[in-house]
Amino acid sequence: MMKDSKPSPGKGGLNAEIQSRIGHQLRAMYDDVVRQGVPDRFAELIRKLDGSGSSHPQVTPAGDFDTKDNGRD
């Protein structure tokens, strides 16, 4: 038998309490990672590039990727 006492999304919008719980859970998940800070591997990666002409890391630029092809104008 189905329970129908649970709050459900109404036609005109979501139950405010549910929306707030979802927002809270989403941020909790996200912020847990943010709080871990910067792992050493990334700090080293960025720091070892000295910006004086050697700003090209050893990476093969992939031809199928363009950082500007996505709606930024």
Place this chain on the structure above:
Amino acid sequence: MPLTDSLREDILASVPNLRAFAISLSGNGDRADDLVQETLLRALANIDSFQPGSNLPAWLFTILRNLFRSDYRKRRREVEDSDGSYAKTLKSQPNQNAHLEFEEFRAALDKLPQDQREALILVGASGFSYEDAAKICGCAVGTIKSRVNRARSKLSALLYVEGAEDFGPDDTVRAVIGSGR
């Protein structure tokens, strides 16, 4: 612009958010860190194309999002191995109830269409405006708003509406099915 010390610091400061975005998108900690690393390498290799004064986090998120998308297309047919690997990346082990609730939330988030999931994360967790989220995703502001709304609606159905395993039938159909038993 050239890679100045201050720009490098700003990129570094964006890493925690990039990781959170990558893990939220992929549900897999190892894959997320690979994505972040690739994002940083691409950003540094293309730093000349970054406009001084424009939104650095949005620029970095755009790169990561595009990488994830092309990566996702390649891996679509591979068996996903996200179970548990995300939880292992957490520093603070949540207690059992919270952990269960977290797993349910993660599973529901993974059921969203990718368009909706990324829109919800960008606006609801990363804190981007609808306008910036639209730029990152390469779509109209109205599209982002509607994706976020549909994502919230679907999550609430998956998590808080009894018997809504699939979000197929609308409320009316569900009510008819329910009363017919």
